[in-house]
Amino acid sequence: MNKLIISGKNKLNGKVRLTAAKNAVLPLIAACLLTREEVVFYDVPELSDVAAMIELIKSLGCRAEQCGNMLAIKCESVDPKKIDNDVVRKIRSSFFLLGALLARTGEAYIHTPGGCEIGSRPIDLHLSGLRRMGVAIDESSEIISCKGSPKGNFVTLSYPSVGATENIMMAAAGADGCTVIYGAAKEPEIADLASFINVLGGRISGAGTDVITVEGCRKFGGADYRPIPDRVVCSTYIAAVAVAKGEIIIENSPQFYDSSLLVFASAGVKIKSVGNVSRVKCVGKISPISSVITSPYPGFPTDSQPLLTSALCYADGQSKITETLFESRFRFADELRKMKADIRVNGRTAIINGGQLDGAVVTARDLRGGAALIVAALGAEGISRISGIQHVERGYDNLPKTLSMLGAKISEL
Structure with missing residues (x-):
């Protein structure tokens, strides 16, 4: 059409009945990289952005299939070097994969993201937060290279960026030690992501406020989950x-x-x-x-x-x-x-x-x-x-x- x-x-x-929020589903798909177990989502809308995100995690080695409004994902094995950067260039939310990939594998290689041309949406807050967590980042080319398993730390955001909050939260969920995010975004989608990670076995508190505390966890389970x-x-x-x-x-x-x-x-x-x-x-x-x-x-x-x-x-x-x-x-x-x-x-x-x-x-x-x-x-x-x-x-x-x-x-x- x-x-x-x-x-x-x-x-x-x-x-009319509403399906799950696009802005909730996309980071939730990225968060599936934290676990080797199967995750099933319900009420997932059939959108081109969702299809692109599914294609991306499949390129990393995950299994994913959407049938109507149900989406099943299992990331038993993940290879960060195999990400399809042609798809990354089409969708802004592809950058959500960065934090989860670092938590899971300790490395990520991702093209600067695409998306709607509605204005400047810098990624500096994402990267500065990850640097605070000990990740070495090379921005010298279009492919951003990140190496190092995240370590817990204090991270302060100069602006309550939703994407940066979510990325740092996912990295922190699998990090060694405790991370505290100050100046965090308070959107309902942030609280929903934290709720999902906690269902997997994570330990996140304060989501929905401007201070989020994340206790790192190395073992996550599966879940059935219905996003907001x-x-x-x-x-x-x-x-x-x-x-x-x-x-x-x-x-x-x-x-x-x-x-x-x-x-x-x-x-x-x-x-x-x-x-x-x-x-x-x-x-x-x-x-x-x-x-x-x-x-x-x-x-x-x-x-x-x-x-x-x-x-x-x-x-x-x-x-x-x-x-x-x-x-x-x-x-x-x-x-x-x-x-x-x-x-x-x-x-x-x-x-x-x-x-x-x-x-x-x-x-x-x-x-x-x-x-x-x-x-x-x-x-x-x-x-x-x-x-x-x-x-x-x-x-x-x-x-x-x-x-x-x-x-x-x-x-x-």
């Missing part, structure tokens, strides 16, 4: 209802704190959650929001920002969104303007004057921006044609089919 044709202004009604649901996909469906109107039920919705829900609710979307079931309803124009600023958890997530931006293009008034994490996150705004959106971007701030959008021919250039264009098209007058859908497939398990089941008129080319 490369293109979508969407006929706008069709209300959404029905039920995807909070960004949840926000996508909420944004879709805000734009197209209607009422849906989201099953397996996140039970942890998510500021996105509060922001959409402040715009007038009615969200009622009982346990892991959320009812989402919107019948009229949503209200503008005077200011939203993205920030690390528990703040408003950068991954949900494009979805909110598209929804606010239909608000009854002016809104302002400031993006603090990625300098190129607003690239999709150029495509929204083709749909007659009144949106001005100055640096990292967007001013949005809400109104009515028209269907247009637009192109998705990254994962979340592509999802935002789909959301925008759901409320547009007329027909929208969206290309570049391969970016969206990195993070959504057949989003067009699910939206069609809810009442959207979408055809695939």
Whole structure:
């Protein structure tokens, strides 16, 4: 699937069930390198990023097979020299393998990672943390060479990087001694990774706070594990209802704190959650929001920002969104303007004057921006044609089919 044709202004009604979070599943796959025993995951979405990560661990010598939403992995033997760096260049999350490989084998050779072009995402925090743990790192070529089994130490992150926290945590899980990570990221996906490693036999405490303590362990077992649901996909469906109107039920919705829900609710979307079931309803124009600023958890997530931006293009008034994490996150705004959106971007701030959008021919250039264009098209007058859908497939398990089941008129080319 490369293109979508969407006929706008069709209300959404029905039920949808969330699968596991992409941003949880990818580091969990990497963490399987810690153990020689079999691990089985449930609710795993069928995504191109997940498929790429599976291909990578198989290149290392692991056995991995996904059947529907179940994924079985066994890393009985691992050869760090055999990693497929052609795949590494395609997926940012490939870098998660670094910490787990060092914990398991004491060496890793990995190309600088790829991923969406939404701005600079330096790996210096990953590498400085691993150096603090005694790993010798050579960055003189495109292949980053790392040698040395990690040793427990104090690691301080100057910024709460999710990826760096996860990488250091995995390295520390198999290290000699105790590691304490100060300034750690607090995202739910961090706590989920720690929970999984502990199920394997690890000893991690403090995940979800800014200080994480990891007692090194050399023997890990197997596990059956169900990762947390995807909070960004949840926000996508909420944004879709805000734009197209209607009422849906989201099953397996996140039970942890998510500021996105509060922001959409402040715009007038009615969200009622009982346990892991959320009812989402919107019948009229949503209200503008005077200011939203993205920030690390528990703040408003950068991954949900494009979805909110598209929804606010239909608000009854002016809104302002400031993006603090990625300098190129607003690239999709150029495509929204083709749909007659009144949106001005100055640096990292967007001013949005809400109104009515028209269907247009637009192109998705990254994962979340592509999802935002789909959301925008759901409320547009007329027909929208969206290309570049391969970016969206990195993070959504057949989003067009699910939206069609809810009442959207979408055809695939």
